Amino acid sequence: MRGGLVASARLLPRPLVRWFLQRRAQQDINENMSGGKKVKIIFVLGGPGSGKGTQCSNIVEHFGFIHLSAGELLRAEINSGSENGTMIDTIIKEGKIVPSEITIKLLQEAIIKGGNDKYIIDGFPRNEENRVVFESVTLVTYFQLLQINISPEFVLFFDCSEEEMERRLLGRNQGRSDDNIETIRKRLKVFVESSLPVIEYYESKGMVKKIDATKPAPEVFEDVKAIFTHMA
């Protein structure tokens, strides 16, 4: 069907073909993603062990968002035996950040597949490259025609002391290859050097809602709830 479309499109003037394909792609996005509604995205950021995953589960349960964890998507990619798996595995064990094209492709696929209009994206963008590439994300790739810019509604930042994050990660017990003291120290360093500047960038745009994440999880959720209740 698409092959026939391309063949007949060759006979038409280029601007008309371009317009037609863009319209078609936009319709597909609306149908696949949100039934025509604007898709809401919230970034959930914070250091490793600050409680992003824990609070995202609460948000899903109470406010009907789909939770996408960049780290979990990358771990699933390793486990699926994909050709990039070994490379991703090595980068995660070193506490470094995976190239944006890989992570963003996984996020794009999950957003389109999710079929919801509300997403919380946890652990992304983790560096400036993640942020800049996502800003010009191409959601539908028919002939690379359509550039769709999805910007977050706001950024939820879980602020937690390094000491507390380290303690939590050492007790997490999920069998993760990066929850050992050597990798944890590297991840904390990467957080300060690469991820904090992203949070500062959004802060300069007035988009950050900061939460004290050193408190016990139920208390942190009270603060999270206040933010989400107000936006509903």
Ligand SMILES: Nc1ncnc2c1ncn2[C@@H]1O[C@H](COP(=O)(O)OP(=O)(O)O)[C@@H](O)[C@H]1O
């Ligand atoms: N507020 C909290 N106080 C104490 N422990 C917490 C808190 N929030 C989460 N945890 C625990 O700390 C560990 C890391 O939490 P997690 O949600 O996985 O953080 P992140 O996704 O930011 O790395 C988990 O074992 C979790 O149960």
Ligand SMILES: Nc1ccn([C@@H]2O[C@H](COP(=O)(O)OP(=O)(O)O)[C@@H](O)[C@H]2O)c(=O)n1
């Ligand atoms: N945007 C992202 C998110 C995670 N990752 C990698 O995945 C690892 C685990 O991320 P995560 O978000 O699951 O980790 P936590 O902060 O939840 O402990 C990171 O340390 C990075 O190596 C990445 O490269 N790029």
Ligand SMILES: [Mg+2]
């Ligand atoms: Mg997590």
